[in-house]
Amino acid sequence: MTSSPPPTPAVPKYLDVSEALEAEILKGRRDDGKMPSVRWVARHFGVSAVTASRALQVLRDKGLVRTVERSGCFRVADRWALVLRTTAGPWQPGTRAMTLAGFEALACRQPMHLEADLFPLGPEVTLPQVAAAVYEAKGRGVKGVFLLPSRASAAETVIDEAVVTACRAEGLPVVLLERNLRGTGRPLEADLVAVDDIDGAARATRHLLDLGRKKVAVAVASPTSSHHDRMAGYLVALHEAGLGAASVVLNQPDGATPAESAARLADEVQKWRLDGVVCYADYAAAGLIAELQVRGVAVPREVAVVGFDDCPAGPVTVGVTTYAYPAEGMAEQAIRLMKERLVDSARPPVKVVVPGQLIVRESTTG
Numbered sequence: 001m002t003s004s005p006p007p008t009p010a011v012p013k014y015l016d017v018s019e020a021l022e023a024e025i026l027k028g029r030r031d032d033g034k035m036p037s038v039r040w041v042a043r044h045f046g047v048s049a050v051t052a053s054r055a056l057q058v059l060r061d062k063g064l065v066r067t068v069e070r071s072g073c074f075r076v077a078d079r080w081a082l083v084l085r086t087t088a089g090p091w092q093p094g095t096r097a098m099t100l101a102g103f104e105a106l107a108c109r110q111p112m113h114l115e116a117d118l119f120p121l122g123p124e125v126t127l128p129q130v131a132a133a134v135y136e137a138k139g140r141g142v143k144g145v146f147l148l149p150s151r152a153s154a155a156e157t158v159i160d161e162a163v164v165t166a167c168r169a170e171g172l173p174v175v176l177l178e179r180n181l182r183g184t185g186r187p188l189e190a191d192l193v194a195v196d197d198i199d200g201a202a203r204a205t206r207h208l209l210d211l212g213r214k215k216v217a218v219a220v221a222s223p224t225s226s227h228h229d230r231m232a233g234y235l236v237a238l239h240e241a242g243l244g245a246a247s248v249v250l251n252q253p254d255g256a257t258p259a260e261s262a263a264r265l266a267d268e269v270q271k272w273r274l275d276g277v278v279c280y281a282d283y284a285a286a287g288l289i290a291e292l293q294v295r296g297v298a299v300p301r302e303v304a305v306v307g308f309d310d311c312p313a314g315p316v317t318v319g320v321t322t323y324a325y326p327a328e329g330m331a332e333q334a335i336r337l338m339k340e341r342l343v344d345s346a347r348p349p350v351k352v353v354v355p356g357q358l359i360v361r362e363s364t365t366g
Contacts, residue, residue: 013047013051014047014051014052014054014055014058015055015058016045017041017045017047017051017052017055018054018055018056018058018059020045021035021036021041021055021056021059022059035056035059035065038052038053038056039052041055041056078110078111078112078113078143078335079112079113079115079140079141079142079143080112080113080114080115080142080143080144080145080146080338081114081115081116081118081119081137081142081144081145081146082100082103082114082115082116082145082146083118083119083121083145083146083147083148083163084096084099084100084116084148084177085121085147085148085149085150085156085159085160086099086148086150087150087151087152088152089258089283090258090283091281091282091283091311091312094311094312095309095311098309098310098311098325098327099148099177099178099325099327099330100114100116101327101328102326102327102328102329102330102331102332103146103331103334105327105328105331106328106331106332106335110335112335115137115140115142118133118136118137118140118142119133119134119137119163120133121133121159121163125159127158127159127162130159130162130163130166131162131166131169133166134163134166134167134169134170134172135166135170137172138170138171138172142172143172143173143342144172144173144174144175144338144341144342145163145167145172145173145174145175146174146175146176146177146334146338147160147163147164147174147175147176147177147190148176148177148178148179149176149178149179149180149181149182149224150182151179151182151221151222151224151226151227152222152254153182153254153255154182156182157181157182157183160181160182161181164181164189164190173190173191173338173341173342173345174189174190174191175190175191175192175193175334175337175338175341176189176190176191176192176193177192177193177194177330177334178193178194178195178226178330179192179194179224179225179226179227180192180224180225182222182223182224183223183224184223184228186225188349188350188351189349190349191337191338191341191349191350191351191352192225192349192350192351192352193330193333193334193337193351193352193353193354194225194226194229194351194352194353194354195226195308195323195325195326195330195353195354195355195356196353196354196355196356197226197227197229197230197233197308197353198229198230198232198233198236198353199233199353199355199356200230200233200308200323200356200358201218201229201230201231201232201233201234201237201278201323202233202234202236202237203233203237203323203358204233204234204278204306204308204321204323204358205218205233205234205237205238205278206237206240206241207306207321207358207360207364208276208278208304208306208364209237209241209243209276211276211304211364211365213275213276213304214275215246215248215272215273215274215275215276216234216238216248216274216275216276216277216278217247217248217249217250217268217269217272217274217276217277217278218230218231218234218247218248218249218250218277218278218280219250219252219265219268219277219278219279219280219284219288220249220250220251220252220280221251221252221254221261221280221284222254226280227280230278230280230308231249234247234249234278235247248272248274250265250268250277252264252265252280252284258283258287259287261284261287262284262287262288262290262291263291265277265279265284265287265288265291266288266291266292266295266297269288269292269297269303270295270297274303275302275303275304276303276304276305276306276364277303277304277305277306278306279305279306279307279308280308281307281308281309281311282307282308282309282310282311282312282320282322283307283311284307285305285306285307285320285322285363286307286320288305289305289318289320289363299318299363299366300318300362300363300364300365300366304321304363304364304365305320305321305363305364306320306321306322306323306363306364307320307321307322307323307363308322308323308325309322309323309324309325310322310323310324310325310359311325318361318362318363318366319361319362319363319366320361320363321358321359321360321361321362321363321364321365322358322359322361323356323357323358323359324356324357324358324359325356326354326355326356326357329354329355330354333352333354337350337352
């Protein structure tokens with residue numbers, strides 16, 4: 001005797017109601033901002049007040065609506081896609097979390113809904129898939145896209161270019177985070193909010209010079225605006241100190257593993273007999289410190305090291321002096337630029353820089 005398959009569990013009624021209300025929001029039928037009351041929802045869908053209340057709570061949990069005391073329930077007007085093309089490696093989760101933290105903190109003060117995983121931009125993604133993802137994002141009610149472009153390779157940049165092109169085709173404004181699309185001398189592709197990398201590298205270099213370091217280098221790894229600005233800040237500080245002719249720029253190649261990058265950087269440090277290095281990121285600084293210690297080079301007594309971002313960079317025996325990433329300030333300026341762009345889509349792209357803070361730790365003063 002053949003047994004019949006078990007019945008499919010019924011979907012709770014409050015989920016049916018919440019999905020119907022969400023569909024109205026995404027289709028723009030609640031653009032006046034005011035959401036129906038619990039009583040209206042109960043009457044309209046023929047459900048109890050408890051079911052109606054649970055349906056509205058689902059929308060609150062998704063960030064689609066918010067409740068204002070004594071005023072009622074309102075649709076959250078701002079729904080953004082957040083595309084973080086962070087560099088692959090053991091530090092990737094920390095870098096992603098650092099950027100997300102700024103938007104999440106801001107969302108507590110300016111209600112918004114962030115879609116952080118709408119775009120499947122893995123290594124096997126195709127350009128038609130990028131266009132389809134952007135189309136779907138707009139269909140879900142996304143009003144704009146925040147994009148942290150990849151710095152890893154020219155191939156990755158092709159995907160970033162496709163994202164920007166597809167967004168333009170769909171009428172979705174883009175605000176770039178941290179850097180312009182990869183490329184030397186590349187014109188600004190969209191509005192950009194960046195860390196004040198010139199200030200950060202200048203402060204880091206001055207810090208090392210003030211400690212008495214005589215041979216200081218900067219390490220960069222990609223033809224991107226952020227790394228160019230860090231190089232510029234380093235050169236400004238050396239020029240101010242009358243040491244411009246003593247500059248050493250260490251360029252890291254694409255595609256190297258973390259271990260290969262650290263070994264190559266340590267080779268350069270020893271070749272040039274450096275006593276100070278400003279690294280493009282904390283994970284690069286941490287890798288260099290670990291490699292120097294393996295080689296018997298004392299940090300910071302023989303070589304002082306500074307990084308960028310104040311991001312967890314793996315196990316090292318000394319704390320890394322760093323120029324901290326101003327996560328919430330970056331998010332505030334990004335949202336401001338996005339809203340301005342929605343009002344005036346024709347104005348030229350602008351770049352806004354947000355200052356960070358030099359945090360001194362044992363890698364320079366231990």
